[in-house]
Amino acid sequence: MSAESRMAGAQPFTALLARSITASGNARPTDEQYAAARRILVDWLGVALAGTTEPVAKILRAEFASAEGAASVLGGGRASAADAALVNGTTGHALDYDDVQQFIGHPATVVVPAALAVAETVDAGGEELARAIIAGYDAARFVGTLAMPGHYDHGFHSTATIGAFGAMAASAVLMGLAPEETENAIGLAATQAAGLKSMFGTMAKPFHAGRAASAGVIAARLAARGMTANRESLETDQGFLATQAHQPVPADWRAPRFGESLDHLLFKYHASCYLTHSSIEAVRQLVIERGLIPDALESVVLRVPAGHLKVCNIENPATGLESKFSLRQVVALTLGGYDTADIGVFNDMLAGDEALGRLRGKIGVVGDLDSIFGARATIRIGDDTMLEAVWDVSEADIGPNDLDDRLDRKFSVLATPLIGAARVREVLDLSYDIRKTDLAKLSASLHIA
Amino acid sequence: MSAESRMAGAQPFTALLARSITASGNARPTDEQYAAARRILVDWLGVALAGTTEPVAKILRAEFASAEGAASVLGGGRASAADAALVNGTTGHALDYDDVQQFIGHPATVVVPAALAVAETVDAGGEELARAIIAGYDAARFVGTLAMPGHYDHGFHSTATIGAFGAMAASAVLMGLAPEETENAIGLAATQAAGLKSMFGTMAKPFHAGRAASAGVIAARLAARGMTANRESLETDQGFLATQAHQPVPADWRAPRFGESLDHLLFKYHASCYLTHSSIEAVRQLVIERGLIPDALESVVLRVPAGHLKVCNIENPATGLESKFSLRQVVALTLGGYDTADIGVFNDMLAGDEALGRLRGKIGVVGDLDSIFGARATIRIGDDTMLEAVWDVSEADIGPNDLDDRLDRKFSVLATPLIGAARVREVLDLSYDIRKTDLAKLSASLHIA
Numbered sequence: 071m072s073a074e075s076r077m078a079g080a081q082p083f084t085a086l087l088a089r090s091i092t093a094s095g096n097a098r099p100t101d102e103q104y105a106a107a108r109r110i111l112v113d114w115l116g117v118a119l120a121g122t123t124e125p126v127a128k129i130l131r132a133e134f135a136s137a138e139g140a141a142s143v144l145g146g147g148r149a150s151a152a153d154a155a156l157v158n159g160t161t162g163h164a165l166d167y168d169d170v171q172q173f174i175g176h177p178a179t180v181v182v183p184a185a186l187a188v189a190e191t192v193d194a195g196g197e198e199l200a201r202a203i204i205a206g207y208d209a210a211r212f213v214g215t216l217a218m219p220g221h222y223d224h225g226f227h228s229t230a231t232i233g234a235f236g237a238m239a240a241s242a243v244l245m246g247l248a249p250e251e252t253e254n255a256i257g258l259a260a261t262q263a264a265g266l267k268s269m270f271g272t273m274a275k276p277f278h279a280g281r282a283a284s285a286g287v288i289a290a291r292l293a294a295r296g297m298t299a300n301r302e303s304l305e306t307d308q309g310f311l312a313t314q315a316h317q318p319v320p321a322d323w324r325a326p327r328f329g330e331s332l333d334h335l336l337f338k339y340h341a342s343c344y345l346t347h348s349s350i351e352a353v354r355q356l357v358i359e360r361g362l363i364p365d366a367l368e369s370v371v372l373r374v375p376a377g378h379l380k381v382c383n384i385e386n387p388a389t390g391l392e393s394k395f396s397l398r399q400v401v402a403l404t405l406g407g408y409d410t411a412d413i414g415v416f417n418d419m420l421a422g423d424e425a426l427g428r429l430r431g432k433i434g435v436v437g438d439l440d441s442i443f444g445a446r447a448t449i450r451i452g453d454d455t456m457l458e459a460v461w462d463v464s465e466a467d468i469g470p471n472d473l474d475d476r477l478d479r480k481f482s483v484l485a486t487p488l489i490g491a492a493r494v495r496e497v498l499d500l501s502y503d504i505r506k507t508d509l510a511k512l513s514a515s516l517h518i519a
Numbered sequence: 520m521s522a523e524s525r526m527a528g529a530q531p532f533t534a535l536l537a538r539s540i541t542a543s544g545n546a547r548p549t550d551e552q553y554a555a556a557r558r559i560l561v562d563w564l565g566v567a568l569a570g571t572t573e574p575v576a577k578i579l580r581a582e583f584a585s586a587e588g589a590a591s592v593l594g595g596g597r598a599s600a601a602d603a604a605l606v607n608g609t610t611g612h613a614l615d616y617d618d619v620q621q622f623i624g625h626p627a628t629v630v631v632p633a634a635l636a637v638a639e640t641v642d643a644g645g646e647e648l649a650r651a652i653i654a655g656y657d658a659a660r661f662v663g664t665l666a667m668p669g670h671y672d673h674g675f676h677s678t679a680t681i682g683a684f685g686a687m688a689a690s691a692v693l694m695g696l697a698p699e700e701t702e703n704a705i706g707l708a709a710t711q712a713a714g715l716k717s718m719f720g721t722m723a724k725p726f727h728a729g730r731a732a733s734a735g736v737i738a739a740r741l742a743a744r745g746m747t748a749n750r751e752s753l754e755t756d757q758g759f760l761a762t763q764a765h766q767p768v769p770a771d772w773r774a775p776r777f778g779e780s781l782d783h784l785l786f787k788y789h790a791s792c793y794l795t796h797s798s799i800e801a802v803r804q805l806v807i808e809r810g811l812i813p814d815a816l817e818s819v820v821l822r823v824p825a826g827h828l829k830v831c832n833i834e835n836p837a838t839g840l841e842s843k844f845s846l847r848q849v850v851a852l853t854l855g856g857y858d859t860a861d862i863g864v865f866n867d868m869l870a871g872d873e874a875l876g877r878l879r880g881k882i883g884v885v886g887d888l889d890s891i892f893g894a895r896a897t898i899r900i901g902d903d904t905m906l907e908a909v910w911d912v913s914e915a916d917i918g919p920n921d922l923d924d925r926l927d928r929k930f931s932v933l934a935t936p937l938i939g940a941a942r943v944r945e946v947l948d949l950s951y952d953i954r955k956t957d958l959a960k961l962s963a964s965l966h967i968a
Contacts, residue, residue, distance in 0.1 A: 129744045133737075138587070225757030230710075261723050262730060264713035266749070268757040274748040275709050275929075277741075281711060292726075295578045300715070308717040308879030379779040477779075 083304040083311070086325050087212050087235075088252040094205035097328050103471065108504040109477050110207070113169055113337050114178040115497065115516065118144050118162035119488050120413055122518060126273040127161040141187040143511045144197045151187040152287045153301035155237065159184035160280030161500075163229070165413060167484075170336040170344060171207075173214025173220075173232070176279065177331075180233030181206030184283040185240040188290070189509055194244050198506025202240040206286075207331035209239030210495060213304070215326070220265065220317025228276030228394035230265025237286020245294050249326065250301070257299025258289035260310040306457040331344060339476050340410040342394040344463070344485040348445035349397050352461040353404045356449055358400040364405050366451050372397055376437035383435055386427070401441050401447075402429035412483045460517065488490040490519050532753040532760070536661050536684075536772050537701040543654035544692045546777050554919065555781040556649035557953040558926050559656070562618055562786050563627040564946065564965065565930035567611035568937050569862055571805050571967060575722040579729065590636040591962045593685070600636040601736045604686065608634035609729030612678070614862060616933075617795060620656075620680070624661025624671075625728065626780075630655030631680030631730040634689035637739070638958055641693050645956025651689040655735075656780035657686030664775070665753070669766025671716065679714025680728030680763065684870040688733020694743050699750070706748025707738035709759040774806040785913060788925055789859040791843040792831040795892035796825060798846055801910035802853045805898055813854050813874075815900050818881050821846055822895040825886035832884055835876070841863040850896075851878035860930045939966050 092455045099107070122145030134257050135147030144161050148154070162168055170176045185202040188194075195200075211258050213235045214228065222228045233358040238259040242252050262285040265278035295298075303309050311319070313450035340350050349372050356362060374397065384396040393399045400410055407425055408415045420426060439446055444462035451457065468476070478498055485494050496515040499508050548556070570576050571594030581604050584596030590603035593610050609618055611628040618627045626782045634651040634828050635644075643651075662684045663677065671677045687708040688880065691701050711734040714727035742748075752758050760768070764951055789799050805811060823846065833845040839895070842865045848858055855875055857864045869875060888895055893911035917925070934943050946966040950956050 072878050121522060126746065129741060129746050132744060180589045194674065203708065225762040227710075257721070257723060258726070259674075261715045261718050262713050264711050265754070266758060266762060267709045268752065268761075269706065269710050272706070272749055274706060274746075276745070277707070278710065291582060293576060295581060297575065297578050297720045297726070298725075300718050300721055303715070303717065309715060313674040313715060314716075334630045451769045 078289065080311075080319060081323075082302070083216065084253055084256050085300050087209060087256055087304065088249050088387055089330070090212065090325055091209060091239045091242050091252050092247070092249050094201060094208065094239070094328060095246060097204075098203060099204060099329060102333055102470070103204060103329045104200050104344075104504050105299040105474075106335060107203045108180050108501055109335065109337070109473065110203055111182060111199070111504065112481050112498070112501050113477050114162055114182040116484035117165055117167045118179075118183070119516065119518070120484040121161040121164035122472045122488065124161070124164035126164050127275050129273070130157040130160045130277070135308065140191045142190060144516065145518055151191045152284045154187040155184045155279040156284035158187065158280070159283030160276045162504070163276035163279035165341065167277055167338055167341050167413070170332070170338065171211070173218050174210040174236065175227070175229035175233070177207050177210050177233065177236055179279040180229060180282045180286070181210065181236040181240050183246065183280070184286045186235035186509070187285055188244045190513070191245050193434065194508060196501070197505045198244060199507070200504045204329055205243040205330060206236040206240030208326050208328065210236030211326045215323060216304070216311060216319055217315040217317070219482035220313050224314070224316040225267050225268045226314060227265035227269065227275070227278050231338075233279060233282035234259045234263045234285045236287070237283045239286070241287050241290035242293070245290055247290060247294055251293045253301040254297060254299045255289045257301060257303035258297065259286055260303035261299060262289065262313070269515065270451050278379045281378055283296065284511045292422060319481050320474070337477060339480055340400065340462045341413040341416055342400050342410060344402045345374075345378045345382045346397055346441070346459045347463040348408055348443055348449060350404050350455040351401050351463060352400050352447040352459040353366050353449070355459045355461065356447065357404060357456050358419070362449070362458060363453075366452060368406065368433065368450040368452065370401060370405070371434045371436060371448045372401065373436050373448070374437045375439050375444070377438035379437040382489055386430065387419050388423045389421055393421050398430040398433045400427045401433055403428055409483060411480045460502060463476040489516065529754040529760075529768055531751070532665065533702055533705050533751050534567050534581040535844075536658060536753065537659065538689045539660060539696050539774055539777070539853070540654055540691050540701050541696070541698050541776060543650060543921070544651060545658065546780060548652075548653060549651060549918070552653060553649050553779055553953050554779045554857065554923075555784060556568055556652045557950055558784065558786070558922065559618065559627050559646070559652055560631060561930050561947070561950055563611055563631040565933040566614055566616045567607060567628075568608040568634070568961065569616070569700070569933040570613035571937065572819035573610070573613035575613050575725050576606070578722070579606040579609045579726070581947060583713055590639045591639060592700065593965065594967055595876070599641045600640045600740070601733045603636040604633045604736045605733035607636065608732030609725045610667060611723035614730035614790065616787055616862065618781070619787065621658070622667050623659040623685065624678035624680065624682070626659050627686055628728040629678060629731045629735070630659065630685040630689050632729070633692065633735045635958070636689045637693045637736055639962070643693050643958065644957060647693060647952045648956070648958060649842055649953045651692045653778055654692040655685040655689030657775050657777065659685030660775045660780035662753070665768055666764040666766070670764050673763070673765040674716050675763060676714035676716045676718065676724070676727050679731045680712040682731035683708045683712045683734045683738070683833050686732045686757055687737070687738040690736050690739035691742070694739055696739060696743055700742045702750040703746060703748045704738045704742035706733055706750060706752035707746065709752035710748060711738065712759065712763070744914065747918070772824070775874050779894040786926060788929055790862040790865055791849050792891070793858060794831045795844075795849045796912040797847055797892055797910045798896060799853050799859055801894050801908040802850050802898070804908045804910065805896065805906050806853060809906060810840060811854065811898070811900075813878055816854065816881055817899040817901060818880075818883065819849065819850060820883045820885060820897045822885050822888045822897075824888050824890050824893070828884065828886040833880065836870045838867050838870055840870050841872045846884050847879040847882045848875065851875045854878055858932060860929045937963065942960060
């Protein structure tokens with residue numbers, strides 16, 4: 071399909087997106103939307119703190135952080151807002167443990183570091199930060215619903231490309247860009263959008279997130295200084311959609327409502343492949359409800375969608391990394407009482423642990439479940455007791471209080487080794503109501519000595 | 520054509536390019552190759568100095584330049600090597616007056632600022648700078664011959680995208696990257712490559728050049744620190760070529776020889792649309808050879824390729840910008856003794872000048888020449904004297920001495936208003952033999968008070 075026919079009848083997407091971004095700056099989020107923004111923030115902060123010890127994060131800090139700069143770098147030092155977003159965005163994606171959204175990939179790791187860096191330069195509070203995060207998620211969803219899945223299928227890493235629009239929107243809201251400036255900022259984001267899926271498995275993948283966060287900050291800052299770009303950058307001939315969407319605009323497309331992108335957030339609660347999460351949750355349910363002791367188990371059968379077997383069914387993992395892609399190991403860890411939220415349990419030693427190995431031997435995996443993300447666990451105890459649980463993490467069927475508890479625990483597990491329990495408590499207290507969060511204090515609490 | 524079938528039988532392009540880049544670091548350029556590198560440098564320096572007063576250059580300096588940093592910013596201030604490349608790359612492309620090469624677009628404005636910034640951080644001399652420039656041009660040609668013209672036709676601004684590879688190669692040579700590091704740097708350039716042709720006519724276009732220069736510097740610097748990327752980034756499934764070349768690899772493709780990209784450099788000697796250049800040259804030849812006086816002219820007929828009439832045939836330009844796209848005005852300026860190398864003659868006042876208007880009235884343009892870039896000028900003097908000259912700037916049929924004279928004059932015209940005649944002489948003397956150029960002294964001579 072030619073660019074011309076694909077775009078025939080296209081709507082003025084760029085103007086619509088600009089209007090949506092500027093409107094977000096004056097929006098009044100609901101309590102639940104503020105709570106969602108707080109979850110996004112806390113989840114990302116924990117993952118990013120834990121990421122600071124990864125080699126790619128150290129490389130980025132060595133290159134870009136110094137004693138000077140308008141914004142804080144996680145792991146130590148300061149940098150310009152754009153470079154802080156670059157380092158922190160990379161750091162937050164280094165562990166592949168950040169949130170998931172179908173129309174972009176991983177929104178938090180691009181939107182949040184951009185928002186935090188710009189918030190620091192304009193001395194914003196938690197309320198403005200929350201609005202910026204929501205605007206960033208909405209903008210990413212706006213472009214994502216136009217371009218996905220064709221864009222991703224063609225080979226572009228949407229977290230990087232579509233993420234740049236999210237980072238730009240968050241920055242634009244914090245800086246109070248006018249509609250015309252916002253259209254220019256959208257153009258500057260569109261023309262910087264880059265990142266190839268073929269980089270997965272290398273340090274370039276997390277770097278994409280940082281680069282997108284930085285591109286968004288730069289787009290907004292330059293637009294605020296009067297920089298111009300094509301103001302129909304999404305829909306124009308040879309614009310972003312014509313060159314990179316690789317799909318027609320959906321016939322029933324409409325602009326997302328404010329905060330619509332928060333309706334169905336997916337967080338990872340386990341430091342393993344997302345496709346192992348439903349199995350962990352199903353087994354975890356039985357462990358909690360029945361107080362199971364590993365020794366009492368006869369067998370466990372996991373039923374999962376057939377496709378998962380190609381991704382996360384390493385039978386006897388030898389390393390921590392392989393453990394992340396082993397349904398048997400993650401379920402053995404869960405049965406053994408280990409906290410799979412902790413990146414530390416995915417190590418080579420536990421991969422070779424004898425007791426866990428015996429547990430793995432009792433676990434069978436069958437790929438016949440009619441689902442996309444779900445899992446069904448059947449546990450036999452003795453001769454005649456059968457327990458069964460089903461779970462689907464993509465259904466996110468947990469109440470808000472439980473959600474907050476789990477995210478707080480995830481943050482605690484990830485952050486405590488780096489900043490200690492007292493400051494973990496401080497961060498959670500400070501962010502309890504994001505509207506009242508003092509960002510300077512938050513930043514001080516996150517400092518790694 | 521699917522990515523799979525397109526790439527079937529593809530060569531290991533990334534490894535070949537890495538080998539070519541590392542070999543360039545030890546190459547012994549010929550005298551003519553050093554001379555070519557010197558021409559590229561001087562041409563770009565003049566254009567970039569003149570660009571420092573453009574609004575986009577001021578915006579970039581305000582955002583990125585400060586008193587600190589490892590590298591010099593043209594127009595004042597310092598910045599990190601990457602940010603200096605970003606500002607200077609943008610500045611050098613702001614006037615659209617830099618050099619032209621069919622397989623990339625405008626190589627100098629991406630390669631030279633990256634090379635200069637990195638050279639300053641590693642304290643290189645002119646000889647190393649020249650090798651880096653040549654390596655950068657060769658790398659851009661390498662990728663360009665694989666991706667062009669399909670890449671450009673699809674909507675990508677090749678100066679920005681393919682330019683990133685050139686900037687990376689120049690940086691890698693100056694930093695002495697090992698082959699494996701260079702493969703990673705190629706991947707980091709590939710995954711940052713971005714820039715949409717639909718931005719032409721806005722400040723985003725020159726920004727592309729800066730962004731590419733910066734991306735190349737960052738790619739090389741991060742690779743030197745141990746950053747990894749896909750090491751088959753050009754040829755891999757969903758790599759740079761599969762996602763963005765939009766053409767099959769030419770069946771007879773081969774890696775360029777060292778310095779091959781210097782064989783046919785195209786410089787602009789006039790601050791107007793490249794498609795007006797052959798007409799200016801043809802008329803200029805007659806003016807110089809015959810000492811023509813405008814009053815003696817009866818008529819001028821310009822024959823040009825039909826396609827040029829759509830681009831640069833504004834009959835009676837009202838502004839300086841329109842004058843750049845008016846064959847009649849540029850030829851009237853030439854006949855009137857104005858120097859069309861000077862951006863200053865493309866102003867609104869001269870567009871409205873009466874004497875030039877009378878000259879324009881004597882000029883006819885016919886679009887019937889069977890050529891791509893050429894022009895044929897026929898001048899009638901009195902009743903029976905007819906003069907005729909043909910020219911094709913893409914044939915570049917001028918000897919090396921004349922070429923140097925013209926580039927020196929172009930530099931002088933552009934730079935004198937900014938740094939004065941004495942320092943113009945200094946720059947030309949310092950660069951006369953690029954092997955002996957002291958880059959710190961050169962940088963000092965370019966300083967704008």
